[in-house]
Amino acid sequence: LLEYSIVGLALGAVYAIAASGLIITYVSSGILNFAFGPMAYFLARFYYFLLVQHGWPIVPAAIVTIGLAGPLMGALLYLALFRHLRNSTTLIKIVATIGLAVALPSIAKLIFGSIAIPTAPGLAPEPVHVFRFGGAGVNLNQVIAFAALIIVVVVGGLVLRFTSIGLRVRAMVDSATLTSLCGVSPSRVAVGVWAASTTLAALAGVLLAPTIGLSNDQYVLLMDAALAAVIAARLKNLPIGIVAGLAIGWLSSIVQKFLPPDSSFTAAIVPSIPFGIILLFLLYYLFIGGGVDEDRMGGGALDRAVMTVDTGPVRTAGATARRRLDPRISLGPAGLVIVVALLPLVLTSYWTGLIGSGLAMSVVFLSFTVVTGQGGMIWLCQATLAGVGAVTTAQLATVYHMPIIPAILISALLAGVIGLLIGVLTIQMGTLYVALVTLSFGLLIETLVFSIQRFDQYGAGVILARPSFATSDDDFIYFGLVVFCIVAFLVMNVRRATTGLSLAAVRSSERGARSIGLSVLSAKLIAAGVGSFVAGLGGGMMAIYAGAATPATYATLTGIVWLAVVASIGIRTNVAALIAGLVFAVIPGAFAAYLPSSWGEVPAALFGLGAIVSARNPEGVVALHGRQIHDLIQRVSASRASRASSPSPALAGGPDDSYAAAGAGHAAASRSTGRKDEARR
């Protein structure tokens, strides 16, 4: 047992380092950095670039990576991105870091080149010395990682507790406003915090590479395992985070001793350990500790009083009533649908194929519109729910010989029920916890369910014939458009109904919504159920288009890229979901068709950067430009009207249905001010 414990703790140190990086960043900056893994990968890749590709000795390569590149990257990212997120909602912060997570690996490939890296050296010289503890062997890289973990925790703890710098950082976390009033520059502290955080990412990246390998996926997945420790720590408690990280490693090792190695039960238990720990701690916190909500922590009453949270531009309900009377409003979306419907007449089958697949994606993307855009919840398991729709459709159609349409609908209902269950379990949690739990849930289903041979078929998935009315790509486009329009109509009605208005009010101010007696719970549950149903439906459509329900298509990490794409185009509107689906399929297709294959990484980098840009403009490019066009029309109308001596409307609906969202007073006020500024320009 001692041997297994030693090697388990050595592995656990890896999770503990990752968890402490995430916790320290969150504690000192208020942002749970979903890009911490990709940042660690990027810097570890830079270390490999210096050490192996350019033959630098270990010490200078490590100093340049950890001491120079790390802090520089942090400072740059703060100035370019995180600076603008300080007063943003959790939702916007998550989307921005996800965008960064999507863009960084592609940027790393573009900068450092795409080469095969079979194994990565660490800080220990080769050949790596192995120490014996009883019957267990621990190598020098693992010993260095352990030592670094202790040093970071002890030094970090001492600096935070006993130095004036630490005092300022803690003060800033407790109350940025009061600290500013004391004459401390928030920007200066924040630059320092981010520089320290990325230095930690560099250290983690370099230390972990020998144990986990040098690929971005390894780092992202490691961070996901470490998230269990982060949740156990309630995002803030570093000692608990470290103990939980060590416990995950220890448990993973111990099960190999006590469980039969050849049973499918063991194969299921091993990857479930992080999720089990998450579940355990959440139940503990929910029933004993009074729930988990990051918004309840940090910030004093003064901060809340003076804070202007940027929830993105919103409109009043009055706009909804007005836009129904305005025939111009639906011209944009309807025009787009007509244009897409006409495309098969002019395009070759390569492009119609891409558009067909884009339409199936658009349906899935509508689930983000419902859950995130309307419901205000970040779910990172939409791809999994789409996968549930796909594999169930395939089973119903091939094993039970059900016609394809009922098969898709039943599969979507199943996804909807799963979504409702997730909703019930997570709805009382804060945005961050919901994101973390859904991410872990997605990875768990991917490992446990999608890998079952019945669904996996040695990787190829279950072959699924297209329905007779949509065998060609042209026909599939019409079929996809009809399905998209029906689902969009459903989503639009949810939005316009009391549920949608309640959700908009909740998004704007949960406390305010509660105070006027709105049922937050039921409104969010409806969004969860409808969103998951739509994801399942979209998954079924994707499977029909591809001709097979292949679980690999619905990987949880792929879903994160989807979210980045939707966020950058626009997460609140149906038409943006349609454009996002088409862009997601057509842009890489265009790059593949007309540019050298070495440009292939560019679209992924663009999608990630798009999501980062969206952090500064949460409504997305479609809504922004739609509004600008509409404002232009309004101004023209207003000038005509003024000539006829009739007053122009102060607030009006936009060219698409995003503006049906009811809004908070302060947002409406700021919009009016913005309009005046814009008019002056």
Add this chain to the structure above:
Amino acid sequence: LELVVNRKYLAVLAAAVAGTMVLSACSSGKSGGGSGGSGGGDVTVGLLYDVTGTASSNYTDATIGVKARIAEANAAAGSSGRQIKLEIGDSASTPAGALAAAKKLIEINHVQTIMSWTPFAYGAASYVQQKNVPMIGGAWDSSPLWRTADNMFGSAQGPYDPKAVAATWGDYFKSKGVTKVATVSTNSPAATAAAASVAKSAQAAGLPVVYTNSSATFDQKDFSSIALALKSSGADGVYAPFSPAQMLGFATSLSQQGVKTKVILAATGYGKTLLDNATARTQAEGVSYVTSYAPVEINTPATQQWVKSLQQYGSYTGSPTFNVAGTWIEADLLVKGLAKVSGSADAASIETGIKSITDFTADGILAKPGDLSKKTIQAGGLGWDNCIWVSTVKSGKFVPENPDPYCGSLLAS
């Protein structure tokens, strides 16, 4: 500033979409799907592989073999002879990406043959079959179509059944004095089936399988606890169907925990990439790597010629990796198939040409001749006729266990 940033972003987006539409509108009408031949007997062929995405780092050298073989064929044909033009399709590490890339190759590049070198080839297989375009591949991805479709051809190995069992593995373990066998794999059905096939082969050879672990996750690199369990099982022969990077993690854990075995058999990883990396060289010491093609270290006239061609036409020196060798052999099958076509070649005639080959050895670098005229099912992870070579890393070099390949018959599974 916000407005400027967003305007620029939208401008880029709009330009990209508009550009796409204009270009596609300019292209000729609906494509016939690669059925038309090129003028002057020239042919255009496509290579489908993961240029981008999560799997791409495993295939960075995939174009070397195919480009070298095509350059050699073009040089041999002379400027007046039939020239082969290569187009690349990026399967982007997803089944949907493979389908889109195959469509691009057939409908935009009008290729007459597709060579696939991606684990996601199954995403494109049905479409390529519908278009009647021949598809040459490693046949090591999961598509069941390799076993049935007339247009799909394995090159370094024949079509395989994941459940099939060949005597090769058990015989090899026995020849090395192994007395107890262990298998370790990830929990995917494909990997579990590969491990089970080897375990059954060992049992058929009278060797007890004392440890079977299929609980590794696909991102796992630290196998310390599994190594401890393996040590206590007393196994002295181990088979692990891992990716090259994962195999190095496994080998490191075995040596770190002091596991003494006679054989550690790795499914893939032979080649220059491993030897070029000093850390990998150390970690792989003592590990035996399986190949379906002749390791160049056996130094036969055939491998000498191969080394020379790779150097001359691909500027490649050292042991050819799975990718370099695999795509070379694919391209060689294409060249051999083309040689059977007189006059201008189209998809149908190339398919017929390939089907008429019954003795494909890629000029002596395959163990047994492959018969492309029929679908002879074999076991997975082996070359034609269930044959393999095994090379062990000793003092930082690959040393073949035997100049002749190890072959075995198919057992009733």
